[in-house]
Amino acid sequence: xxxxxxxxxxxxxxxxxxxxxxxxxxxxxxxxxxxxxxxxxxxxxxxxxxxxxxxxxxxxxx
Amino acid sequence: xxxxxxxxxxxxxxxxxxxxxxxxxxxxxxxxxxxxxxxxxxxxxxxxxxxxxxxxxxxxxxxxxxxxxxxxxxxxxxxxxxxxxxxxxxxxxxxxxxxxxxxxxxxxxxxxxxxxxxxxxxxxxxxxxxxxxxxxxxxxxxxxxxxxxxxxxxxxxxxxxxxxxxxxxxxxxxxxxxxxxxxxxxxxxxxxxxxxxxxxxxxxxxxxxxxxxxxxxxxxxxxxxxxxxx
Numbered sequence: 001x002x003x004x005x006x007x008x009x010x011x012x013x014x015x016x017x018x019x020x021x022x023x024x025x026x027x028x029x030x031x032x033x034x035x036x037x038x039x040x041x042x043x044x045x046x047x048x049x050x051x052x053x054x055x056x057x058x059x060x061x062x
Numbered sequence: 063x064x065x066x067x068x069x070x071x072x073x074x075x076x077x078x079x080x081x082x083x084x085x086x087x088x089x090x091x092x093x094x095x096x097x098x099x100x101x102x103x104x105x106x107x108x109x110x111x112x113x114x115x116x117x118x119x120x121x122x123x124x125x126x127x128x129x130x131x132x133x134x135x136x137x138x139x140x141x142x143x144x145x146x147x148x149x150x151x152x153x154x155x156x157x158x159x160x161x162x163x164x165x166x167x168x169x170x171x172x173x174x175x176x177x178x179x180x181x182x183x184x185x186x187x188x189x190x191x192x193x194x195x196x197x198x199x200x201x202x203x204x205x206x207x208x209x210x211x212x213x214x215x216x217x218x219x220x221x222x223x224x225x226x227x228x229x230x231x232x233x234x235x236x237x238x239x240x241x242x243x244x245x246x247x248x249x250x251x252x253x254x255x256x257x258x259x260x261x262x263x264x265x266x267x268x269x270x271x272x273x274x275x276x277x278x279x280x281x282x283x284x285x286x287x288x289x290x291x292x
Contacts, residue, residue, distance in 0.1 A: 011185065011186075012121070012124060012125075013124070014124070014128040014131075015128070015131070015132075016131065019124065019127050019128070019131070020124050023120060023123050023124055023127070023250075024120070027116065027119075027120055027250055027253075027254050028254075030250075030251055030254035030255070030256050031254040031255055033256070034254060034255030034256045034257075035255060039256070039257070040251070040254070040255070040256040041251050041256040041257065041258050041259065041264070043251070043256070044123075044247045044250055044251045044254075044256075045247055045268065045271055045272075048123070048127065048243060048247055048272070048275075049275050051127065052127055052130065052131060052134075052275070052276075052279065053279060055127075055131055056131060056134060056135065056279055056283060059135055059140055059141075060135075060138075060140055060283055060286050060287070
C-alpha cells in the first residue's frame with residue numbers, strides 16, 4: 001500500500017512537491033479572483049514563471 | 063520519447079533474456095494501457111467541461127512543469143542528459159546477471175522487466191491521451207496519435223536494430239514540457255473561472271510566453287553554471 005501511494009506521489013508530484021503546491025495555490029487564487037469578477041487570467045502564467053524559477057534555482061544552488 | 067525509453071528496455075530484455083518473454087511482457091503492458099484508456103475515457107466524458115478543464119489543466123501543468131524542469135536542467139548542464147546507449151548497457155548487464163526463472167513457459171525476469179518498462183513509460187502517455195482527448199472531445203483521435211508515435215519508434219528500432227541513441231531526447235522533452243505547460247496554463251485558468259483576453263486566440267500568446275520563459279531560464283542557468291568551478 002505504501003509503495004502504491006509512493007508510486008502515485010512520484011508520478012503526479014515528481015521531484016519537487018513545491019511545484020505541485022504552487023500550481024494548486026495559483027489555481028485557488030485564480031478561482032477566488034474570478035468569482036469576485038476580477039480579471040484573473042494573468043495569475044497562472046505569473047505563478048508558472050515564479051514556481052519554475054524557484055524550483056530550478058534550488059537545484060542550481062547546490 | 064516515452065516509447066524510445068520503453069524500446070530500450072524491451073530491446074535489452076529481448077537480446078539478453080529472449081524475445082518471446084520480452085515481447086509478451088511488452089504486449090501485455092500495451093493491452094493494460096489500452097484497457098485503462100478504454101475504461102477511463104467514457105467516464106471522463108460525463109464530467110462537466112469546466113471541472114474537467116480545471117482537473118486536466120492542473121494535471122497537465124504539474125506534468126508539464128516536471129518535464130520542463132528536467133529539460134531545462136539538462137540543457138543548461140545542471141543535470142546529465144539521458145544516454146540511451148548507456149541505459150541499454152545497464153539494462154542488458156542486469157539482464158545477463160539475473161538468474162533464470164521460468165514461469166508459465168516464459169523467462170520471468172525478461173517478462174516482468176519488459177512489462178514494467180512499457181507500463182510505467184506508457185502510463186504518462188495514457189494520461190496525456192485521456193486529458194487532451196477528453197477536453198477536445200475525441201479520445202480515439204488522441205489515442206491514434208499516440209499509437210502512431212509508438213509504431214514510428216518501433217519501426218525505427220527494427221531498422222536500427224538497437225537503442226535509438228540519436229533521437230534528440232532532451233529537445234523532445236523540452237518541446238513536450240512547453241506544450242503541456244501551455245495547455246495546462248490555458249485550461250487550468252479557464253477551469254478556475256478566468257477568461258482569457260481574446261478567448262482561444264490567447265493560446266499562441268501563452269505558448270510564446272512559456273517558450274520564451276523556458277529559453278530564458280536555460281540561458282540564465284547556463285551562465286550560472288559557467289561561474290561554478292568544475
